[in-house]
Amino acid sequence: MLSVVLAPFAASLLAPFLVARLGDRAALVLALVPAALFGWALANLGEAYPGRVEATPWVPGLSVPLSFNLDGLSSLFTLLITGIGTLVVLYAGGYLKGHARLGRFFVILFGFMGSMLGVVLSDNVITLFVFWELTSLTSYLLVGFEAQKPEARRSALQALLITGTGGLCLLAGLILLAEAGGSWELSDLALSRSWLQDSPLYVPALILILLGCFTKSAQWPFHSWLPGAMAAPTPVSAYLHSATMVKAGVYLLARLEPALAGSEIWLYSLLVIGAVTMLTGAVFALLETDLKLVLAWTTVSALGTLVFLLAPSDEPSVKAAMAFLLVHALYKGALFMTAGNIDHEAGTRDLTRLSGLARVMPLTFAAAAMASLSMAGLPIGLGWVAKELIGTAKLADDIGFTLTSATIANAMVFAVAGIAALSPYLGKRSEAAEHAHEAPWTMLAGPLVLGALGLVFGMLPQLAADALITPAAAAVLGQKPVLAIAIFKGVDWKFLLTLATFAAGAVIYLLWRRFGAAWRDASAPILARGPDRGYDRLLAGLASFATWLTRLMQPGVLHRYVGASFVVVALIVLASAFRGRFTLAMPSDGGLVVEWAVILLTGAAAIVTALATTRLLAVTALGVVGLGVTMIFMVFSAPDLAITQFMVETLVVVILALVLIRLPGFQLGTPQQRQGPAALLLAVAVGTGTALLLLGVLAEPFDTRLAEWFAAESVPGGQGRNVVNVILVDFRALDTLGEITVVAAAALGGLAAMMRVGRRRADAPPQSNLGEPR
Amino acid sequence: MSSLILRAATRALAPLLILLSLFLLWRGHNEPGGGFIGGLVAASAAALQGIAFGPAAARRMLWLPPAAVAGVGLAAALLSIVPSALFGLPPMAALWSKVDLGDGAYIPLGTPLLFDVGVFLVVVGSVVALIAALEHKPE
Numbered sequence: 001m002l003s004v005v006l007a008p009f010a011a012s013l014l015a016p017f018l019v020a021r022l023g024d025r026a027a028l029v030l031a032l033v034p035a036a037l038f039g040w041a042l043a044n045l046g047e048a049y050p051g052r053v054e055a056t057p058w059v060p061g062l063s064v065p066l067s068f069n070l071d072g073l074s075s076l077f078t079l080l081i082t083g084i085g086t087l088v089v090l091y092a093g094g095y096l097k098g099h100a101r102l103g104r105f106f107v108i109l110f111g112f113m114g115s116m117l118g119v120v121l122s123d124n125v126i127t128l129f130v131f132w133e134l135t136s137l138t139s140y141l142l143v144g145f146e147a148q149k150p151e152a153r154r155s156a157l158q159a160l161l162i163t164g165t166g167g168l169c170l171l172a173g174l175i176l177l178a179e180a181g182g183s184w185e186l187s188d189l190a191l192s193r194s195w196l197q198d199s200p201l202y203v204p205a206l207i208l209i210l211l212g213c214f215t216k217s218a219q220w221p222f223h224s225w226l227p228g229a230m231a232a233p234t235p236v237s238a239y240l241h242s243a244t245m246v247k248a249g250v251y252l253l254a255r256l257e258p259a260l261a262g263s264e265i266w267l268y269s270l271l272v273i274g275a276v277t278m279l280t281g282a283v284f285a286l287l288e289t290d291l292k293l294v295l296a297w298t299t300v301s302a303l304g305t306l307v308f309l310l311a312p313s314d315e316p317s318v319k320a321a322m323a324f325l326l327v328h329a330l331y332k333g334a335l336f337m338t339a340g341n342i343d344h345e346a347g348t349r350d351l352t353r354l355s356g357l358a359r360v361m362p363l364t365f366a367a368a369a370m371a372s373l374s375m376a377g378l379p380i381g382l383g384w385v386a387k388e389l390i391g392t393a394k395l396a397d398d399i400g401f402t403l404t405s406a407t408i409a410n411a412m413v414f415a416v417a418g419i420a421a422l423s424p425y426l427g428k429r430s431e432a433a434e435h436a437h438e439a440p441w442t443m444l445a446g447p448l449v450l451g452a453l454g455l456v457f458g459m460l461p462q463l464a465a466d467a468l469i470t471p472a473a474a475a476v477l478g479q480k481p482v483l484a485i486a487i488f489k490g491v492d493w494k495f496l497l498t499l500a501t502f503a504a505g506a507v508i509y510l511l512w513r514r515f516g517a518a519w520r521d522a523s524a525p526i527l528a529r530g531p532d533r534g535y536d537r538l539l540a541g542l543a544s545f546a547t548w549l550t551r552l553m554q555p556g557v558l559h560r561y562v563g564a565s566f567v568v569v570a571l572i573v574l575a576s577a578f579r580g581r582f583t584l585a586m587p588s589d590g591g592l593v594v595e596w597a598v599i600l601l602t603g604a605a606a607i608v609t610a611l612a613t614t615r616l617l618a619v620t621a622l623g624v625v626g627l628g629v630t631m632i633f634m635v636f637s638a639p640d641l642a643i644t645q646f647m648v649e650t651l652v653v654v655i656l657a658l659v660l661i662r663l664p665g666f667q668l669g670t671p672q673q674r675q676g677p678a679a680l681l682l683a684v685a686v687g688t689g690t691a692l693l694l695l696g697v698l699a700e701p702f703d704t705r706l707a708e709w710f711a712a713e714s715v716p717g718g719q720g721r722n723v724v725n726v727i728l729v730d731f732r733a734l735d736t737l738g739e740i741t742v743v744a745a746a747a748l749g750g751l752a753a754m755m756r757v758g759r760r761r762a763d764a765p766p767q768s769n770l771g772e773p774r
Numbered sequence: 775m776s777s778l779i780l781r782a783a784t785r786a787l788a789p790l791l792i793l794l795s796l797f798l799l800w801r802g803h804n805e806p807g808g809g810f811i812g813g814l815v816a817a818s819a820a821a822l823q824g825i826a827f828g829p830a831a832a833r834r835m836l837w838l839p840p841a842a843v844a845g846v847g848l849a850a851a852l853l854s855i856v857p858s859a860l861f862g863l864p865p866m867a868a869l870w871s872k873v874d875l876g877d878g879a880y881i882p883l884g885t886p887l888l889f890d891v892g893v894f895l896v897v898v899g900s901v902v903a904l905i906a907a908l909e910h911k912p913e
Contacts, residue, residue, distance in 0.1 A: 639806035640806045640807070640808065640811065643798075644811050644814065647817075647818060648814065650818055651814065651817060651901060651905075654821050655908065658909060662908060718868065718886070719868070719882050719886075720803035720804050721803075721805070722802060722803055722804050722805055722808070724806075725807070725890070726803065726886075728810065728890075728893075729809070729886040729887075729890045730868045730886045733866050733889055734866060736851075736889070736893060737851055737852070740847065740848060740851060740892065740896040740897070743844075743896055743897065744845070744847070744848055744896050744900055746900070747840075747844055747900030747901070748841060748844075750903075750904050751841060751907055754907045
């Protein structure tokens with residue numbers, strides 16, 4: 001299965017060369033890749049229950065394998081991804097014909113295809129997360145594909161930020177889940193419900209995972225990125241933002257259903273969020289005039305329905321969810337492609353300017369009509385799902401809520417099906433329809449095939465049920481359900497309710513034709529305050545917070561940085577000195593005369609540094625302090641350290657003096673600014689703290705194991721008697737390599753900074769010499 | 775700065791310091807010294823040269839631009855990793871060979887020596903680059 005996931009990535013790498021060589025016809029060749037994968041998925045349908053896990057080692061050190069699981073649920077998704085993928089690749093070849101960046105488009109599209117296959121096939125949670133993030137990333141690139149448009153860039157960033165934030169929550173949630181469930185493999189976690197739900201980690205894990213899934217699947221209140229994502233080219237909208245990627249959240253919920261479902265928090269959060277999303281999407285769909293946005297909002301509504309259906313986790317609702325998932329992918333993919341055809345051939349997607357296209361675009365109309373029938377509720381369509389839904393409402397106290405919200409949403413979606421399929425095509429020819437013409441075959445194959453499939457499955461529901469829906473539901477439920485679907489179950493109150501829903505939908509459609517413009521005008525001010533506005537506010541707030549924080553942390557004044565570091569050092573040392581057992585070693589032997597001499601010299605030089613009246617004197621005195629430290633190293637027989645310290649001190653004095661001379665307006669006699677009492681206090685605190693720390697360290701027993709090991713291994717292991725150098729160039733050579741890299745980088749940085757200063761000075765106008773003393 | 779004494783002393787001191795730095799580098803594996811210390815000594819020779827004769831003279835002490843010397847040093851240090859990989863050992867494992875001088879005397883040569891030379895060059899190049907740039911007077 002690894003090769004299945006990697007195949008689209010390989011195609012992604014080849015795509016630019018194919019496009020360079022074959023132009024638009026490259027799409028025909030590239031479409032073979034998902035077509036072959038589709039064939040593979042079909043051939044493996046039979047063994048999809050109970051699932052087959054294959055693992056390839058990936059990061060053995062962290063025990064993260066590339067493990068994949070092919071069961072009913074992943075089969076269904078794999079078929080959707082590769083099947084619709086084939087049609088979308090063909091479609092994109094026509095839609096983006098002659099586009100200068102067609103090669104780049106296919107690179108990202110195939111990258112997405114591979115990532116999405118990775119998401120639905122992964123068994124390891126970390127692998128799943130990696131592919132999950134890759135889908136967010138490729139979605140970002142595809143939404144922002146028309147990068148010259150500001151709204152495309154904004155939408156892309158919004159999609160990335162919302163799904164990316166959700167992705168981080170998801171990672172945390174998955175880690176908690178794996179800790180609580182005792183395994184990193186989803187197939188094991190599916191069996192862990194009994195102890196998982198008693199774990200204290202269950203609730204935090206669930207909330208974080210729900211956040212990840214809800215952001216990805218555009219649930220309220222995180223839905224605002226999905227309509228924005230319509231800035232992407234239409235093939236992308238059909239593929240990512242209706243049929244596949246936005247279903248990743250639904251997929252993960254279904255996948256984790258055996259482990260997580262059953263608790264009240266699961267039930268009510270999915271039920272409520274799903275219902276709100278379902279209704280929000282349906283209402284907003286009626287308020288748009290852009291055909292793609294109408295479809296986007298119905299997608300939001302459909303995603304809400306799916307989440308809603310996954311809430312009760314009993315057999316009828318899971319079956320309904322899987323059936324609806326399949327049906328929705330088929331009809332929504334087809335409708336997006338027909339919308340793209342209209343946009344492409346008639347030059348607009350504005351519903352108020354489109355009518356009478358049926359005569360000029362008959363095949364597109366046929367596809368749209370078939371898809372809409374499925375959307376409006378042929379037996380396996382939404383109507384069927386609605387009936388099943390009522391079966392799920394066996395939670396007696398919830399029946400009102402479930403029934404009402406589902407019925408209202410269904411009626412509205414029925415109306416939208418009419419809007420999307422009828423209103424642009426029927427009626428008298430509009431201006432836009434005058435010079436429209438039928439789309440090329442590559443752009444008709446997709447919608448026609450998907451629309452027809454919807455009808456076939458509608459007429460032969462048992463076919464879809466046996467091959468796809470039952471195995472998928474079995475994977476979600478963890479048992480093999482028997483699915484009997486009858487097109488017509490006889491006249492009972494459920495059937496009557498369905499008829500009533502259709503009637504209500506028809507009424508809403510007629511009302512929309514009449515009053516649509518008035519509804520839009522009335523709702524515009526309310527819509528301006530939605531979550532999309534909240535997103536803008538949040539982003540602006542984040543930016544100003546970052547500005548404030550940067551000003552606070554990076555004032556650009558050296559002594560504030562140094563002061564802040566010293567305050568922290570002093571606080572840590574003093575706090576640990578007063579906390580708990582902290583014994584001080586008191587030197588008792590009195591010390592040698594030479595030691596006292598060195599200490600006196602160093603102390604005197606330090607005082608001179610602090611009291612120096614000119615900067616040059618301060619720098620020189622600081623050098624003497626360094627020499628004192630060098631002598632201390634000598635006294636305690638550390639010659640390597642002593643030489644290094646001596647050289648460093650020498651060079652520091654030279655460099656500091658050079659820097660001082662270059663400072664603008666510097667004179668040898670420039671008096672030094674005196675620091676205030678705060679600096680004195682800080683100096684005393686740091687000095688006292690360091691002294692206390694050293695005395696405390698001396699009081700602890702000294703662990704000599706490491707020193708002894710180095711001393712013993714130096715000659716046999718490192719071929720050298722100088723332990724210090726052997727450590728530097730052999731035992732710890734990697735550290736040294738890092739250090740010399742830093743040294744070289746610092747030198748280059750300093751050079752670059754000085755070159756800028758030099759250039760700026762050369763550009764500056766010459767200054768008068770009058771003020772300078774001789 | 776044009777002090778006759780400084781210039782006369784530098785003419786003698788700078789070559790001596792360079793010799794000393796090479797000596798420290800060479801013996802560093804067995805006696806106090808090593809690439810880091812040697813590099814600092816050589817850099818101080820260059821600094822002295824720069825103070826006495828100007829930044830151009832300091833740069834002339836190196837064959838290449840100072841930043842390039844640092845780059846060569848980094849490359850040498852990285853190169854010392856390669857042989858162990860060729861022998862299938864863990865990266866950076868030291869390899870030694872003994873060059874026989876007869877009479878039982880030999881010189882041990884190994885990848886750590888190459889690494890140390892790299893350290894030496896990085897330190898010299900970086901410090902001289904900064905000092906020469908600082909000594910350079912903008913017009």
